[in-house]
Structure formats: structure tokens, C-alpha cells
Amino acid sequence: MSLPPEKATELKQIIHDHLIKMDIHGKIRDVLAETVRGDGQHGQRSLSEEDFIHALQRRGIVDDVMKDLHFTNVVRVFSLYIDVLHTLRFPLRRYLYLQVLGGKAFLEHLQEPEPLPGQVCSTFTLHLHFRNQRFRSKPVPCACEPDLQEGFLLEVHRDGPGDASKMADATTMLSICDPVHMVLIKTDTSGDTTLISSYFIDWRRVLGAPNGKSSVSAELLGVGSECKVAVGVLNLKLELYPPLTETLSPDVVTTQQSLERQKTAEKERLFLVYAKQWWQEFLEIRPSHQSKLVKIFAQDENGVNRPVCSYVRVLRAGRLLESPRQAARFVSLLAQERAPVVGGGVRQEQWCSMTAFLCRNKGDCEDHATLLCSLLLGFGLDAYVCVGTKAKNIPYTWVMTCGTDGSITFWESFTAHRYLHRPIDPEAPPMVPQPKPTHTYRTLGCVFNHKKFLANCQPSDAVELCVFDFTDGSRWKAMSEEAVRSVCAPGSTSSLPPTPPLCSPSVVPNEASNQLELEMRYLLAEHRKDLGLATVWDDHLSYLLSAALSAYELERCIGVSCGNEEFQDAVRRAVPDGHTFKGFPIHFLHRNARRAFATCLRSPFCEEIVCCRGDHVRLAVRVRVFAYPESACAVWIMFACKYRSVL
Incomplete structure (x- = not known):
């Protein structure tokens, strides 16, 4: 007999909460240490999983768990812990066990x-890197004293050759x-996240x-803007596995940290x-350079000024991105999402560290541009982050890549659109046609990568006039790469x-x-019932729509439309003569059905389909x-519908 997924998840959560409440980690460690000592004194063979289960049963720990959970067999639960403890008993590397033992003084949630x-x-979710x-x-309800009870096993080793x-x-x-970088994220009831x-x-x-x-x-x-204000306290416990045979003097540790600082x-x-x-x-070079957007430093989420080059890294995605x-x-x-600010006034600029940006899953143009530049560098491209302005003189950042043939391509990080840069020749005769830019970028102050x-020290900082020959010192003033490398x-x-x-994707x-399709149905x-309309579904037509949605996503990825011919041919075959077909595709970044449906109804085209009246409506x-x-x-x-035309 198998449980439904939601029941299995609920069961796992109940077991997890009870085991933490009983301090099962500590009890199992005590039994393991005692059993290992006993085996060593009697010269017995190495401890097996069955031996350890019997030791737990003799100490009454299994019975205690069974009594609390009202289960007849929880041996499988202990097997999950034994897998970890086996690693800790026969370790090949050193581990740092970081326990979170709850929070307090989160006064905003008093x-x-x-x-x-x-x-x-x-809910609160704690991320570690x-x-x-x-x-x-696991997410826990927001509270003044949130019940954050977790343990994280972190591997400690050097990255040098032969040291792994x-x-x-x-x-x-x-x-x-x-x-250890800890990022606390709040998720509200609608699914929005806050750092x-x-x-x-x-x-x-x-x-x-x-x-x-x-x-x-x-x-x-x-x-x-609140980087100096305390938001709460987390109680942590650090422990090394296996324990050190000889610990260092606290003065030695303090001295090393002081020297590094x-x-x-x-x-x-x-x-x-x-x-x-x-x-x-x-x-x-030129007095007008004072007004150019040449950004050397930027503040991160903690209010620390860092060189902008330090926000870019060579980031390889492995098999996750192709x-x-x-x-x-x-x-x-x-x-x-722009950085939140209390009150009105000038836009608050905040460049997030990459970990904080990824954990929150949203950020401003600077966060998107630095992440995209890092990924493009990982794919072997000569990529740079551009700092300048777009339409209406709004400060903005985007990404550019330089081809081996001298071509320049701009990448818009919010939309994934690509624009080939075609510079305008200001000295060309008036009758010579000039290329018109398809992007919204207006001026460019500086470019950087890791x-x-x-x-940009050209006479004009207009993007359409820029020449991207970085070896020309009369057009671009470069910082010393050695100086950048020393801090970045x-x-x-x-x-x-x-x-x-x-x-990896969690979805x-x-x-x-x-699930989302059932909710939308x-x-x-x-909605139609409230309007006094019946709803008859055409499952075959619903299935045919998959081809169109797949083509739309493929077009967003590669920039080329393909597959629409097959979809249109299939729809023509599925819609009888004398019938009309209407379809409305829409794209979202979330999976909240009610929010999505409410947004769809704001479109008159979608509302026309959803509220379709007529003969043989499907x-x-x-x-x-x-x-x-x-x-x-x-x-x-x-959304789609087909109906018999009566006009």
C-alpha cells in the first residue's frame, strides 16, 4: 500500500518534528560512541547497521519514538540517520556540523x-552557502521566536591538487x-520573497x-537602508567531525583572523x-567626464562598498544550462524588483551578492546583468557589464559581448533579447542612410567584467556613436588589470x-x-458558472495547444520561431468547417493560479474566449x-475555444 504524495510529505514532516523534539541526533551519537567503545574493548568486528539498530532498541530509543508517533515500526526512520552517521564514523574528510537551534528577537513579528x-x-527560510x-x-512560520531547527553538514577541504x-x-x-554565508528569506502568503x-x-x-x-x-x-538595524538573533552551534585530536589556541585563531583583516x-x-x-x-581628459556614469564602487545588501568588478565571476552552470x-x-x-526604500525620493541602488540574489529569486537590473555576464563568461564569451542610461535618461545596466570578428552584441537581461550594435558614422554625408538602433540604450559610461x-572617454557617450575598440586608449581609459585583480x-x-x-530545478x-492546469480549469x-454559462471541454484541442506553447518557449530561448506550421495544420484539422477558433497565449513567472487567471481576464481577447457564447462552444x-x-x-x-459561426 502506497501513500499519496501529500500524505507522505505530511508523514515525513511529523516524524522530522518529533525526532528534533526528542534530540534524536544527540541520543544516536551517544549510542554510537558507546557501541564503538564497547566493540573496541572486546576486539569485535566492525559495527554493522543491524548491530546499531539492535543497540538503539536495547537502549529503548526505538520504543520511545514508537510511543510518541504511535507507529509499529520506525526502523526505516533510523536508517536515514545511520547513512549520515556511517559517513561520520568512517570519514574521509573533515565536516563542519552547523546546527540552528531557533531564533529570537524578531520584533517585527511580535x-x-x-x-x-x-x-x-x-514563512522564514534559511539558505546556507x-x-x-x-x-x-524547511520553511517555518514567521514569529518573534521562529522555530528554525535545522542541522547542516558542511564538508571542509582545500581545493588544491591532491588535497581533495x-x-x-x-x-x-x-x-x-x-x-559560511547565511541568507534569511521571508515568503509571504502570495509567494513573494523578501530578503x-x-x-x-x-x-x-x-x-x-x-x-x-x-x-x-x-x-x-x-x-x-536598514543594514544597521538588527532584525533578529539565531542561536547556532558549530561542531567538527571527526573531532580534532589537538585543538588550536584561541589566540592563534584570533591572530590569524586579525592578520587577514x-x-x-x-x-x-x-x-x-x-x-x-x-x-x-x-x-x-575632458571636463564633461564629471557627469558620465563611471561606476567604480557599488554597495551590496549589507551596505559594504565593493569594486563593481567583484560582482562578476566566471560561473559555469554544468548540465543545468546548455x-x-x-x-x-x-x-x-x-x-x-527595485531595492525597497522607506519614503519617496531618488531610486535606492543596491547591488546584491550573487547568493542573496539567487536565494531571493528577484532583483534589479544590476543583479540580472552581473549574473548574466558571469554565465556568459562561463560559456567562454568575452562579456562585459555596461553601465549607462536608457530612454528618459534613466540609469541602467545591461550586458555586451565582443565577437572575434569585432561584432558587438547587447544582451538585455530582463527579456533575453539580443541586439547587434551598428554604430553610426557622424562624419558620413547627410544622404547616406544610417542604421537605426532597435534597443533603448542611450548613453554608456563604462564597461567591466571580473x-x-x-x-568611455569618447567625445560623445551616445551608444550609437560608440566604437568598442578597447585597445584604443583615446576612446577607452582602462584600469590596471593588476590593481583590479588585487581586490577582485x-x-x-x-x-x-x-x-x-x-x-538544480526544484519544480x-x-x-x-x-496541477496548474486543473486549477485553471x-x-x-x-467563472462561466457565475455568468450562467455551461462549460464543455475539448480535451483533444487542449492537447494540441502544447505544440504552440513549446514553440513559444523555444522562441524565447533561441530567438527563432519554429513549429507553428505544424500547430496551425493540427488546429485546422481539429476545427470543423463552419466553426471559428480563437486562442490566447500568455506568459507568467509564477504558478499562482488565481493571480494568473485574474491577470488573464484583464485582457479583452482572453475575456472574449473565457466568456464565449454561441452554438457548439467547446x-x-x-x-x-x-x-x-x-x-x-x-x-x-x-486559452482557446471553438464554436459554430452563425453569421
Whole structure:
């Protein structure tokens, strides 16, 4: 007998909550240590899974769990823990076990009522990134003291050749300055996400802890304009597996951290001195350069000024993205949102670290442009982020790539559109036709990537007049690549956030498509019922709409329309003579059925289909969800109807 997926998920959650409540981690560790000591004293063979299960039963732990859960057999539950504990008992590498033991002082949610069982409420989710490993907690209801109870097993090893299989000792781990990046995300009842805090913890304090364990109260600060305001506290516990045979002196750890901070501060000071000198030289070229958008530094979500080149990295997506155009499509599916600001006035600019941007799944044009540039660099293209203005003189960023043949292509990160740059020759005779730009970019102040920073010093900063010959010092003033590398290269300073890998899609496309289509059918039928209209579905016509939706998504990815001929031919065969066919496709970035249906009804074309009256009216709806990394998805919905024409 198998359980439905929703019941299985509920059952897993109940078991998980009870095991945490019983401190099952600690009890299993105690039994494991005691059993291993007993086996060692009696010279017995290595401990098997069956032996360990029997040891748990003898101690009464299995009976306690059975009593609490009212189950007859929970041996399978313990097997899940044994898999992890087997790794910890016979480790090939060192692990950092980071436990989150709850939160407190989230005063913004002081008046938050206790959620009723089954009630939809706002939730907190904690995301972690450490040395190319990413994890996230289960969502918990927002509260003044959120019940964040999670454990994360983080692997610690050096990245050098031959070091991956070695057990890291205390001295080696002391030299690993990568912090654990913790990002707290709030998700409201409609599915919108908000970045609450971005926190970096130096885990190396555990190297000097007497018993190899360290407890930390992490005070989380807000982001953007609230980066100096505390939003809450998380209670953390750090522990190394296997424990160190010899711990370091706390003074040694503190001294190492202090030396790293001093080294970072000195590098940043020298770069700032160089940047000021470089800027003065740039202003001396032409007085009008003072008004150009040459952005050398930008503030991240924590209010820290960082060189803009540090926001770009060479990012390879592995098997998750297959081409540069698919990467552009993925970035365009991340929602657009300006940095929140209290009150009116000038637009608040905030460049997010890549981890915070990916966890939130939305951001401003700067976040999209730096991510797209990083992905294009990973695909081997010569990509740069462009800083300038678009129509109405609005500050804006986009991406450009330089071809080996000298061609320049602009990439719009919000839409994945590509534009070939055709410069205008200002010295050409008036009668000579000039190319008209198809993009909305107006001026260009500077371009940069992870290695280079170049400011536009041409007489005009109009995009259509720009010549992109970066070797021409009279047109582009470049910063020293060595200076950029000193503060922007990975590992150059301890203050740079590490680059996260992309996560696999969390959405199962077929299941999500079926579920959303059922919801849309229900909403459409109910809407027609309110109008006094019956609803008769044509399942065959609904199936035929899949070809069109697939073609639409393919066109968004590669920029070429294909497959419409087959779809049109199939529809002609499915619609009898004397009947009329109408279809309305629409695209969304979310999977909220009610929001999507309400948006569709605002279109008179869609409303005409949904509210269709006539003879032999048959309705069809088809939903296709295309999954991309980081929970991003392209949702295509198509409404259609056919009816007998009476005119």
C-alpha cells in the first residue's frame, strides 16, 4: 500500500518534528560512541547497521519514538540517520556540523498570531552557502521566536591538487578563510520573497574551542537602508567531525583572523588610492567626464562598498544550462524588483551578492546583468557589464559581448533579447542612410567584467556613436588589470563573498503543469458558472495547444520561431468547417493560479474566449511549466475555444 504524495510529505514532516523534539541526533551519537567503545574493548568486528539498530532498541530509543508517533515500526526512520552517521564514523574528510537551534528577537513579528493548522502564513527560510555547497532549511512560520531547527553538514577541504582526498587538519582549516554565508528569506502568503538578512559567519572559532564545539548567537542585521538595524538573533552551534585530536589556541585563531583583516584592509586602501588617482586622470581628459556614469564602487545588501568588478565571476552552470541563450532566458525569468526604500525620493541602488540574489529569486537590473555576464563568461564569451542610461535618461545596466570578428552584441537581461550594435558614422554625408538602433540604450559610461574596467572617454557617450575598440586608449581609459585583480580575484581578500553554484530545478515540470492546469480549469468553469454559462471541454484541442506553447518557449530561448506550421495544420484539422477558433497565449513567472487567471481576464481577447457564447462552444486550456535552475520557471498558459459561426 502506497501513500499519496501529500500524505507522505505530511508523514515525513511529523516524524522530522518529533525526532528534533526528542534530540534524536544527540541520543544516536551517544549510542554510537558507546557501541564503538564497547566493540573496541572486546576486539569485535566492525559495527554493522543491524548491530546499531539492535543497540538503539536495547537502549529503548526505538520504543520511545514508537510511543510518541504511535507507529509499529520506525526502523526505516533510523536508517536515514545511520547513512549520515556511517559517513561520520568512517570519514574521509573533515565536516563542519552547523546546527540552528531557533531564533529570537524578531520584533517585527511580535504581534504575529499563532498560525492555525492548515492555515497559509508567511514563512522564514534559511539558505546556507559554504565552499560550493548550498543548503536551505524547511520553511517555518514567521514569529518573534521562529522555530528554525535545522542541522547542516558542511564538508571542509582545500581545493588544491591532491588535497581533495586528504583529511584537513587544524592548521589547514585555519588557512581556509571562506565564511559560511547565511541568507534569511521571508515568503509571504502570495509567494513573494523578501530578503531579510545576509550574514557571514567565520566558522573557524570552533578550531580553538576546548571540546571542539562552539555556540554562537548570531545577530542578523537588515539589508539596504536598514543594514544597521538588527532584525533578529539565531542561536547556532558549530561542531567538527571527526573531532580534532589537538585543538588550536584561541589566540592563534584570533591572530590569524586579525592578520587577514589587516591584509584585506591594506589591499582595499591601496586600491582606493589608485582609483582616486585614476579618476583624476580621467577627469583631466575632458571636463564633461564629471557627469558620465563611471561606476567604480557599488554597495551590496549589507551596505559594504565593493569594486563593481567583484560582482562578476566566471560561473559555469554544468548540465543545468546548455547554451548562452538559454542562460539569458534563465536570467530573464528571475523577477524584477527595485531595492525597497522607506519614503519617496531618488531610486535606492543596491547591488546584491550573487547568493542573496539567487536565494531571493528577484532583483534589479544590476543583479540580472552581473549574473548574466558571469554565465556568459562561463560559456567562454568575452562579456562585459555596461553601465549607462536608457530612454528618459534613466540609469541602467545591461550586458555586451565582443565577437572575434569585432561584432558587438547587447544582451538585455530582463527579456533575453539580443541586439547587434551598428554604430553610426557622424562624419558620413547627410544622404547616406544610417542604421537605426532597435534597443533603448542611450548613453554608456563604462564597461567591466571580473578582470577589466574601462571608462568611455569618447567625445560623445551616445551608444550609437560608440566604437568598442578597447585597445584604443583615446576612446577607452582602462584600469590596471593588476590593481583590479588585487581586490577582485577569487581569494584575493577575505571580505569577498564566495561565488555560489547554481541549484538544480526544484519544480517537476509535468506535475506542476498538470496541477496548474486543473486549477485553471476549475477557475474558468466557476467563472462561466457565475455568468450562467455551461462549460464543455475539448480535451483533444487542449492537447494540441502544447505544440504552440513549446514553440513559444523555444522562441524565447533561441530567438527563432519554429513549429507553428505544424500547430496551425493540427488546429485546422481539429476545427470543423463552419466553426471559428480563437486562442490566447500568455506568459507568467509564477504558478499562482488565481493571480494568473485574474491577470488573464484583464485582457479583452482572453475575456472574449473565457466568456464565449454561441452554438457548439467547446473550450480548451493548456498549461506548460518549463523548469530552470534556482526554482525559476517559465509558465505558459493558453486559452482557446471553438464554436459554430452563425453569421
